[in-house]
Amino acid sequence: MRALLTFLPLYRRRLGALLLALLLSLVTIVSGVGLLGTSGWFITASALTTAGLAFNLFVPSAGVRAFSFVRILARYGERLIGHDATLRLLSDLRGWLFAALFPRLPLPDRSLRHGDLVSRLTADVDALDTAFLVAVGPLVSAVVVGAGMTAVMVWLLPGAALPYGLAMAAAALVVPTLMVVLGRNAGRRSVEANAELRAQVLDGVAGHADLTLLGVLGTAVRRFAGAGLVASGERLRLGGLATAGGFAVQVLAALALVGTLLAGLDAVAAGRLEGPVMAGLLLAVLASFEVTSTIVRSVSKATSAMAAAERLQALAALPPAVAEPTQPQVITPDASIGFDRVTFGYGSLPPVLDDFSLAIGAGERVAISGPSGAGKSTILRLLLRLAEPRQGQVTLGGTKVDQFATADLHAHMALLSQDSPVFIDTVRNNLLIGRDDASDEELWAALGKAQLEEHVASLPRGLDTLIGEAGRTLSAGQARRLCLARALVSAAPVLLLDEPTDALDRETELAFFETLAEATKGRTVVLVTHASLPEGTVDKIYTLRGGRLR
Amino acid sequence: MTARGQTSRKMLNRLQRHGGAALWLAMILPLIGGGLLVWQAWTLAHVLGETIENHAAPQALMPSVLLILGLLIVRAGLGAIGEQAGLVGAEAIKQQLRQVLFAQRLARSPRDADAPASGLSASAIVDQVEALDGYFARYLPASIQAALLPLVFGAIILPLDWVAGVLFLVTAPLIPIFMALVGWGAQLATDQQAQALSHLSGRFADRLRGILTLKLFGRAEAETAGIVQASEALRVRTLRVLRIAFLSSAVLEFFAALGVAGVALYVGLTFIDYLQLRTTPLTLSTGMFLLLMAPEVYNPLRLLAAHYHDRATAKAALLEIETQLGDFPEAASPLADIEPRAGTPIGVELVGLTLRTPDRMRAVLQDLSLSVKPGQHVALLGPSGSGKSTFLERLAQLREAEGSVQLDDRAISDWPEAELRGRSFLLPQKPRLIHGSIADNIALARPGASRRDIQRAAEQALVAPFAAALPDGLDTIIGEDGLGLSGGQAQRVAVARLFLREAGLILLDEPTAHLDQALEAEVMGNILAFAQGRTLIVATHSLAVAASMDKAWRIAGGGLLDMPVRRKRGAA
Incomplete structure (x- = not known):
């Protein structure tokens, strides 16, 4: 709940529209109550009248018509305004998430490549986005309508005020509270069971070859079935809680109705209440149950919104990944790169780099080879300050990298990482990420250097062709070369290339290496690869093994 | 549709x-x-x-x-x-x-x-x-x-009062029709809208996935502004469609209100004799019943x-x-499990084998012929990308390739799956550890293996020494893909699986990857001892490993070169 409150400033910007939507939804419900109440009063009064055609028809029929049309218009307005506010909130929340994430990258332990985290963040943003409309709004409506109807009872039928008021209060306040409290553990267990199910699929598919070779596909399927049953059981328990909550709300509504009925019968028999008013009140009570029908759904939405808020807050509360220097130094374009007796390891694992030293002069092209997992990519991460060494120092132009602003550091070095993505966007926009003021000629030149010019020129809309996951117009090798072109577009004097020829066949790979010298002319290049390099690709080749260069 | x-x-x-x-x-x-x-x-x-x-x-x-x-x-x-x-x-x-x-x-x-x-x-x-x-x-x-x-309600009401019955029976089925009519005009726009919407949430997830790249290119502010801008642009377009789409809910509301208001007016006017459509007089009970049912007729549609x-x-x-x-x-x-089965060592005979890269673009090994006698231990050396793994996977029938492969003088395709899997073992290049305990991971090689056998396998693969230092020993839970273990430790857990099998043909792809020389020697020693009387083919970078075999080949230029091995052992 507290986490949800920290998002108040975001909600506050849309408060006017949200309150208007809430107001309109109240008007909708109240007109429904009014419509049924007036109708009940009207037909009873007309049945009792002896005046025949002289009965005053105007007031009730006008009331019935007015309530009908107000209800239709209010419902329409509520939906439109509510959705507008929700969509605005969505924009706000997405902006907020991006602004919160950027300074905290890279996130500890988990990589954002992990599909799970990305889908969780998107789902969390959606859950928060609709929190007001489907969670908070209906609960507020239930309280307001319940209180209003109770006040009407106090005025017209005091005997019913207590049973009706108590039952509605229990339905709108006690049941939701109980559901939140009881549902917390069940919800957590359900999430865990689902994560286990996902892990089973990941293990089964990523370990498919191992399972086949060991002849244990049957075991894998059996385990998956077991995990599925556990997840199903947890969901049913959670669903059972919601069902029980719904049942409780309906029984309370039943008590409210019967309480009103009994009080009304007494009052009419004693002559304290007129028959038509009693009929009108009873039908109004029936109509007021429209607010209780959505309580259970609201509670489950509210619970997930709270959980989402907690997770997003935890993310936003992470300290920035690296501390920025108070007085950042200026990086000269011709700064040399130095690693001086650097030791680095992930978490508590043994070091991948151990007493590692390397010097690269400006304009020099070096390659670092070695078996996978030897720590080649780590060297590039340390340079970009995506990780900090345990011991030793990484320097640029003789100054430790932590003396530079990270933005300057990133502008100085362009990285083609192993998991560089192609974004769902046009070819042009994908390239402009490298440098947003690059001209078309420069883009084509970069594409040419990355050996992708021909392919892009053959695309129906050239640079404006939509690519990426949805477009699927690029093969894995082409995607890789597009990312290379993006790095080439940037003005960075240093290029860091991590396995640039991964996913290329050998011929293309050779062609790429042969043009590398030309393509990177005038820049410092640090190339990490396990491919064998043709003569003249780079000035020096180092081999990394056992955490050191050999 | x-x-x-x-x-x-x-x-x-x-x-x-x-x-x-x-x-x-x-x-x-x-x-x-x-x-x-x-x-x-x-x-x-x-x-x-x-x-x-x-x-x-x-x-x-x-x-x-x-x-x-x-x-x-x-x-x-x-x-x-x-x-x-x-x-x-x-x-x-x-x-x-x-x-x-x-x-x-x-x-x-x-x-x-x-x-x-x-x-x-x-x-x-x-x-x-x-x-x-x-x-x-x-x-x-x-x-x-x-x-x-709605139809059942209408049918019950019809004999009580034909006017109200007809009103319900006609309006309730009309609602879906009107909703469809209203929705129809909006349909095309909605479809496009849905596409744009999924495109945008796709874009959001996509940018999120590549957010580190964006940061490194200094795009933090531009992309934050961009995502808000794109969201806003979509909001404006969405609302244009929603204005029409919400008409369908207004139609539902209109009919429901019309039903209630219509019944109320009809019943009221009948009572004051303004309307005389009934042959029998209406009681208050019946009139009230009609009114109570009016909203209920439309409720299922609302649901x-x-x-x-x-x-x-x-x-x-x-x-x-x-x-x-x-x-x-x-x-x-x-899908059933396949029991490991004991048997004699398996001989391997290859003729004219040509292996290609997974995309079939290029041949890595061409027209290869070799024979490995039953019980022989051989090594295959070569740089990464030279086709060692593809070669081993061919022998384990994970891949198809041109040329003939015979195991024990029988074409590999004639081996029933159960016999081939039961009698062979392949340690792949990147073995996968599953989410579970270390013992679970080892026992995967023989479900139902006794604790003693698992323990022994763990000792032979040198898992036991590092497991002993873990809080729950062999029962320590490791994450997805061996999270929590170092590369070398994970490798040894995968190697331990070998010792639970009775394989007549053992294929190992870089069994000592991530291990230092001392560990490598010790693990290899145990493997060689276990492989006595079994056929063993090891793909490796390590000359030390190759040297402990009966025979070694080096892959070069798409073919095999005989390699002298220093230490001959008197096997088969």
């Missing part, structure tokens, strides 16, 4: 069968509840009529009041049971479908290049299947209620409208499952 829409509807119908009795209960109980509702409304109208029109004493009406309370509670109970039954049915369907999809995914070849990656598979098998929930648990019961209850999107969600999920995993059968393909 499009062809794809029809197939997904057919598929939903097919899946529905697995919901069993629970799903039927979920569909039938609300109908019974609907029947009781008529009784309840009738009793309530009777109580009101008797009190107000006939001045009955409250005590005389007590049984009716109690009946109302009873009916309300029974209806709530029926609703709750129906709801829970819907969940049970939906869970049964999801569990069945998950099993089918998972088994089908595993029934494909592990080296099928077209098969979706683990993340996409998990999303299809777990998330998309979950998205079917609402359709079975909520939409289906709601659609049956919407189809039947259906509330759950309407569940159907679209389910269809989209099925489509996504099909896109990722292809057509799926009705029942899970049976």
Whole structure:
């Protein structure tokens, strides 16, 4: 709940529209109550009248018509305004998430490549986005309508005020509270069971070859079935809680109705209440149950919104990944790169780099080879300050990298990482990420250097062709070369290339290496690869093994 | 409706069968509840009529009041049971479908290049299947209620009062038609809208996934502004469509209000003799009953409208499952474990083998011929990318290739799967550790292996020394893909599996990767001792490993070169 409150400033910007939507939804419900109440009063009064055609028809029929049309218009307005506010909130929340994430990258332990985290963040943003409309709004409506109807009872039928008021209060306040409290553990267990199910699929598919070779596909399927049953059981328990909550709300509504009925019968028999008013009140009570029908759904939405808020807050509360220097130094374009007796390891694992030293002069092209997992990519991460060494120092132009602003550091070095993505966007926009003021000629030149010019020129809309996951117009090798072109577009004097020829066949790979010298002319290049390099690709080749260069 | 829409509807119908009795209960109980509702409304109208029109004493009406309370509670109970039954049915369907999809995914070849990656598979098998929930648990019961209850209510009311009956019978079925008419104009726009929307959430997820790259290129501010801008642009377009789309809910509201208002005016005007459409006089009880039923006639439709999107969600999920995993059968393909079996060492004979890269672009090994005698230990050396792994995977029948492969003078394709798997062992280049304890991971090689055997295998692969330092020893839980272990430790856990097998043919791909020289020597020593009397082929970078074999070849220029090995051992 507290986490949800920290998002108040975001909600506050849309408060006017949200309150208007809430107001309109109240008007909708109240007109429904009014419509049924007036109708009940009207037909009873007309049945009792002896005046025949002289009965005053105007007031009730006008009331019935007015309530009908107000209800239709209010419902329409509520939906439109509510959705507008929700969509605005969505924009706000997405902006907020991006602004919160950027300074905290890279996130500890988990990589954002992990599909799970990305889908969780998107789902969390959606859950928060609709929190007001489907969670908070209906609960507020239930309280307001319940209180209003109770006040009407106090005025017209005091005997019913207590049973009706108590039952509605229990339905709108006690049941939701109980559901939140009881549902917390069940919800957590359900999430865990689902994560286990996902892990089973990941293990089964990523370990498919191992399972086949060991002849244990049957075991894998059996385990998956077991995990599925556990997840199903947890969901049913959670669903059972919601069902029980719904049942409780309906029984309370039943008590409210019967309480009103009994009080009304007494009052009419004693002559304290007129028959038509009693009929009108009873039908109004029936109509007021429209607010209780959505309580259970609201509670489950509210619970997930709270959980989402907690997770997003935890993310936003992470300290920035690296501390920025108070007085950042200026990086000269011709700064040399130095690693001086650097030791680095992930978490508590043994070091991948151990007493590692390397010097690269400006304009020099070096390659670092070695078996996978030897720590080649780590060297590039340390340079970009995506990780900090345990011991030793990484320097640029003789100054430790932590003396530079990270933005300057990133502008100085362009990285083609192993998991560089192609974004769902046009070819042009994908390239402009490298440098947003690059001209078309420069883009084509970069594409040419990355050996992708021909392919892009053959695309129906050239640079404006939509690519990426949805477009699927690029093969894995082409995607890789597009990312290379993006790095080439940037003005960075240093290029860091991590396995640039991964996913290329050998011929293309050779062609790429042969043009590398030309393509990177005038820049410092640090190339990490396990491919064998043709003569003249780079000035020096180092081999990394056992955490050191050999 | 499009062809794809029809197939997904057919598929939903097919899946529905697995919901069993629970799903039927979920569909039938609300109908019974609907029947009781008529009784309840009738009793309530009777109580009101008797009190107000006939001045009955409250005590005389007590049984009716109690009946109302009873009916309300029974209806709530029926609703709750129906709801829970819907969940049970939906869970049964999801569990069945998950099993089918998972088994089908595993029934494909592990080296099928077209098969979706683990993340996409998990999303299809777990998330998309979950998205079917609402359709079975909520939409289906709601659609049956919407189809039947208004008509049943109308049919009950018709003999009591033909005007109100006709009003209900005509307006209730009209609502879906009008909603469709209103929706029709918006449909095209909505479809485009849905596309744009999924495009934008796709863009959001996409940018999120590549956010580190964006940061490194200094795009933090530009992209934050960009995502807000794109969201805003979409909002403006969405609202244009919603303005029309929401008309359909206004239509529903209009008819519901019209029904109530119409009945109220009709009944009232009949009472004051303004309207005389009935042959018999109307009692207050009957008039009240008509009014009480008026909103209920439209309620099932409102419920259906509330759950309407569940159907679209389910269809989209099925489509996504099909896109990722292809057509799926009705029942899970049976996958059984294969027992390891003991046997004699297996001889290997290759003639004219040509291996290509997975994309079939390029031959890595050409026209290769070699023979390994039963019980012989050989090494295969070569730089990465030279085809060592592909070669071993061919011998384990994970890949097809040109040329003949004979094991024990029998073509490999003639070996029954159970015999080949039971008698061979391949340690792949990147062995996968599953989420579970270290012992679980080792025992995968022989489900049901005794604790002592697991312990011994752990000792032989040098897992035991580092496991002893862990809090739960061999029972320490390791994460997905060996999270929490170093590369070398994970490798040794995978190697330990070997010692639980009775394989006559052992294929090891870089068994000592990530190990330092001392560990390498010790692990290799244990492997060689275990492999006495078994055929062993090891792909390796390490000259030290190669030197401990009977024979070694080096892959060069797409062919094999004999390598002298320093230390000959007197094997087979």
